[in-house]
Amino acid sequence: MQTLYITHPACHLHEMGDWHPECPQRLDAINDQLLSSGIDGLLLHEQSTDATDADILRVHATDYWSFLKRSVPESGYFEIDPDTLMNPHTLDAARKAAGAGILAVDSIMAGHAQNAFCAVRPPGHHARPSLAMGFCFVNNIAVAAAYALEKYGFERISIIDFDVHHGNGTAEMFAGDERVLMCGFFQESIFPNVHTQNQPKNMLNIPVEAYASGEQVRKLVEDRWMTDLFEFEPQFVFVSAGFDAHREDELAQLGLVEADYAWITQQIVSVAEHSAQGRIVSFLEGGYSLSALGRSVVAHLKVLAKL
Template identity: 75%
Template sequence: MQTLYITHPACHLHEMGSWHPECPERLDAINDQFLASGIAGLLRSCEAREASESDLLRVHTHAHLDFLKKHVPSSGYFEVDPDTYMNPHTLAASLAAAGAGLTAVDEIMNRQAQNAFCAVRPPGHHARPDQAMGFCFLNNIGVTVAYALEKYNLGKVAIIDFDVHHGNGTAEMFASDSRVLMCSFYQNLIFPNVHTEKKSENMLNIPVEAYATGEVVRKLISDHWLPRLQAFEPEFIFVSAGFDAHREDELAQLGLVENDYAWITEQIVAQAEASAQGRVVSFLEGGYNLSALGRSAVAHVKALAKL
């Protein structure tokens, strides 16, 4: 079975100003590198369906959805916070981004694909149940995990987040849910600065110091993530794939390179094969140096597809 590549035209229409690093060109950079590397023709492409309100309400509040609907501008931008803006297409793009994961889960559970990469934006892992923040409006991975747990009656799933910023919204949604194990690393003391986050037994979210290299991160994963994942034996693995820990990305100060993302993905695939019938859905999160983003996404998807 092939790796599924999922996106949607609406994801290209959301933008927050020419100055903003979370821009439509991020998807162009990934697509260009997929074509240049030759892997585009080896993946099966699929357009995301939109998430429904009932899908969103598993993890978001009515008040949050009403806020987003109310503030879609007819033109220009609505400022949610100093980093996060809505344009006339933001809500449609967010519904498609959240729906990409639902599409992926159905395709995989129906044995039409082995795993999937969702090249979607806006990203999602900072979106809280009742708040948009950090470039995120709806929590794409949270919506998808809740859907998979309910529709397919899964007993144990894992969330892996290797974005340089902590997935605070995702952690808030699933803290203390014994069906979910979340493993992440993130750069300490940068946005969203979660040092006061309440500890939960099912959350293995590990801060690392600025300028840590890929070698440091690989040891962290080997020593902490992998034993917990092996003991937990997830039936499905979901990935928040942010590539902003790359050493060329200027929004943070970690030192990963493409080979590190390939290695991390190989560990995820190995665990998925051991306990989850190979089932993985990965979502684009951060990554703002366009060249590094495209190259890293290629490394990630090649490892997913075993190319």
């Protein structure tokens, strides 16, 4: 079975101003690298469908979702915070971004694909149950994980977050849920400035000092994640794939390169093959140096697709 690549033109229409690093050109950069690397034709391609209100309300508060629907501007921008703005297309893009994960789960469970990558925006892992923040409006990975738990009755799933920023929204949504093991690393003392002391036992989100190298991060993954993941034996693995820990990315100060993302992805694949029949759904989160983003996504996809 092949790797499914899911995106939608609506994800290109959401934008927050020419100055904003979370821009439509991120998807263009990924597409360019898929074509130039020669792997585009080796992937299955699907367009996302909409997440329903019920899908979104599994993880978000009703009042919050109603607020977002009321706040879509007819033109220009509606500012939730200085970095998180809605344009007339944001809500449609957010529905498509969240719906990509649901389509991916159903496609994998139906045997149409082994795993999937959702090339969608806006990203999602900072979106809290009742708050948009950090460029995120709907928590795409949480929507998909909650859907999988409810529809397919999984007893154990893992969420792995390798974005340079802590996936605070995802952690808040699943803290204390014994069906979920979340493993992440993030650069400490940057947005969203979350402290991870006294985490619930199902949360393993580990701060990393600025300027840590790829080798240091690999050791962290090996020493801190892998034993817990293999012992937990997830039946499905979800990934918040942020590529902003790349050394070329100016929004943070970690030192990863494409080979590190390939190695991390291989560790994730090994967990999924051990207990989840290889089932993985990965979501684009951060990554703002366009060339590094495209190259890193290709490295991630090559491992997922065993190319």
